[in-house]
Amino acid sequence: MDEHQSVLSEEVIVGLAIEPSGFYVDATFGRGGHSGLILKNLGPEGRLLAVDQDPAAKVAAQREPFSNDSRFIFKSASFADLQGLLMELGWLGKVSGLLLDLGVSSPQLDDPARGFSFRHSGPLDMRMNPSRGQTAAQWLNHAQENQIVQVLQEYGEERFARRIAREIVAARRNKPFTETLELAEVIANAVPFREPNKHPATRSFQAIRIFINQELTALQTCLSQCLSILKIGGRLAVISFHSLEDGIVKQFIQEQARGDAPDKLPLTEAQIVRRLRIINRLIKPSAAEIDKNPRARSARLRIAEKMA
DSSP states (O other): TTTTTTTTTHHHHHHOOTTTTOEEEESSSSSSSHHHHHHHHHOOOOEEEEEEEEEHHHHHHHHHTTOTTTEEEESSSSSSGHHHHHHHHHHHTTTTEEEEEESHHHHHHHGGGGOOOOSSOOOOOOOSTTSSSSOOOHHHSSHHHHHHHHHHHHHHHOOTTHHHHHHHHHHHHHSSOOOOHHHHHHHHHHSOOOOOOOOTTTHHHHHHHHHHHHHHOOOOOOHHHHHHHEEEEEEEEEEESSSSHHHHHHOOOOOOOOOOOOOSOOOOOGGSSOOEEEEEEEOOOOHHHHHHHGGGOOEEEEEEEEEE
């Protein structure tokens, strides 16, 4: 699959309602699919900040068409650090649009060396930034069984979490985990039932990846900064691929759209401070996009606009 095949691209561009002279942030640059489309819609005065903690994303940002575009800035960082980056640029409260495309990208999945895939042999790493934190192997080889159960249940919604954790602990006594396929095989043997068209290790790999990278914590941190980042009328667009991610985004947007009014006080609409306006409750990929890119099938896009 083309590594630049970004999900819900047209819907993102429409939802961001791009102002030619506006300041925009692609907080999950990946290989630049969405960033390239944003730049095409910006005028000469517009600016785009792209952020990604993956070293491979930095390499992509140093190539054309980004390398020779004066409107483009790239920063190697987590989107949890956005507020500080924008303070340095003097963009705080001036951003017209912020995009988050969550989860792991296709190039990361397709590179066996990154350790995200249960279909390819590679080191059991799973770090978004390979220079920071513990690998999946380091954690799995030392975590207590109940800790593994908790991660698989909480982040993977895996109903066979206890069986899988028990088999992981038993297997590592004979040989510590080092490779992806070793783990995938242990999980597959532990799962008693097969879902159609779904590898039995799907939920477990997803859960371990989310835990290793603290993805949900980073998302919550980033969302808490959005209101200080965006200008009035600025748009927030978030693509998620996991129900827990989408739940966090949905709750944040709904809370900010509902405002601060206590439930039982009789206030007029004018007295309620609503910080966000919901533009679209939920956008899913079309059948045509899913047919072209099967990995898009679980994508969910939510868009909101800053009001105050």
